[in-house]
Amino acid sequence: MVAIKHEKRVIVWFRSDLRISDNPMLSDVVDANDVLPVFILERGTTLARASDWWLHFSLKKLAETIARLGSRLLLYVGDPRDILPQLCEETGIMTVAWNRLPMDESSGLISSLQTQGIDVHVHNGCTLFPLRSIKTGSGTFYQVFTPFSQAALKVSPELPLPTVKKLPPLPPVVPSGVSLDELDLLPKISWDQGIAEVWRPGEDNAQKSVAKFCAAVAAYKAERDFPAVVGTSRLSPYLRHGELSVRQLWYEVARLDTGASRAGVETYQKELLWREFAYNILSARPDTVDQPLRPEFKQFPWRSGTNAKQDLQRWQKGMTGYPIVDAGMRELWHTGWMHNRVRMIVASFLVKHLLIHWRHGAEWFQDTLVDFDIASNSFGWQWSAGCGADAAPFFRIFNPVTQSEKFDPDGEYIKRWVPELAGLTKKEVHTPWLAKKKTPYPAPMVDHKFARERALDVFSSFRR
DNA sequence: TGAAATGTTGGGGCG
């Protein structure tokens, strides 16, 4: 008896998983007869400029890697709901494999492909656990982080898969794609210098960064809140583009979960679980990408009109008059990234001090962050605004001066990004409006005490 | 992964 080898032909669809190590959709197809690796750029109405910059280089490196594995990465532009069926028709391939993302069901993609007779292989490749597999006793999704993380810690993530060494050949007919340059991901006017100085995209650099972070993870818990030092992992852009597998990262740090490193490892794993929590929320509630999870917030009286618009612009430019806020906004603009502690401060300032809709903050982050992640971003903003899952209560309003004194005591971070204040003492730098020396730096755009009381008024009367 | 207001305690200066 000779076993019949069924013909297996697959399109593998790369999205936020631009890697070959621990990539389940790739492991699925290594024994196929032929495989078409594709990436499809969706041109939305909003730009994602900084993460597009990153994507350009990620795709370049991924294409080189795939070439080394004996295949070729094909690039297309358009709506995957149109492109994938077209590719199936042209190649005669009737199977598409990918790693699942939170919005897959709501986008109508799966059902649309299946009604066209296309077989869909969906893998768990972007999260620690299969999306929505962590459920409460009654089968609903968790809305509070602590019980979610406790439930998650009772299960182990699947072990990382071996790195793919070789890919099957391309199909006989290869639909023509576009070149990387035709994706038009790089800026036309050069605003990307600062970003290029700080970041090195690519799976190889992701691995180097993991090794570097692991060597410093013992200090994570103590140093992660101080933006002047490199105390955080800085792995978020790699995770967002999937050049790094979150499961691999989990196990790399878990190996160090002992002795002096224990607290650092466990604190960091908790952060990875916050990401996981955000992915699960978005998966269960895809509308929360731009709608509040708590529906009563649809009626919230956010400020709007000309004044609010001007205030938003001052925030975006880093000209609020609060040094820690402006340092963060300028770090973001110049490097495509902002320290996590400072993200919380600037977000609180926008939604509580200025009463501007969190959506505007989320859109600005979408435009400017190299690590822009649709799940983490909407989750984080809703958390800050108080309308999301396990959100900050309405009365939790960060004092930008207190936070600055606490987490940037010497003003080192502030002076790095707000050089106008370099001449002030470490005491004065948090409150330049009280300093003797005059600087060209603006006065606070809104008084803290006034803004705090206004926010408490608006939020508490809204609750009634 | 708050901040500010309010309450409590205890040491030290001083008459």
Next chain:
DNA sequence: ACGCCCCAACATTTC
């Protein structure tokens, strides 16, 4: 020695 006040330090409550 004693009571009184001040106030820093810490704790609790409220928003």
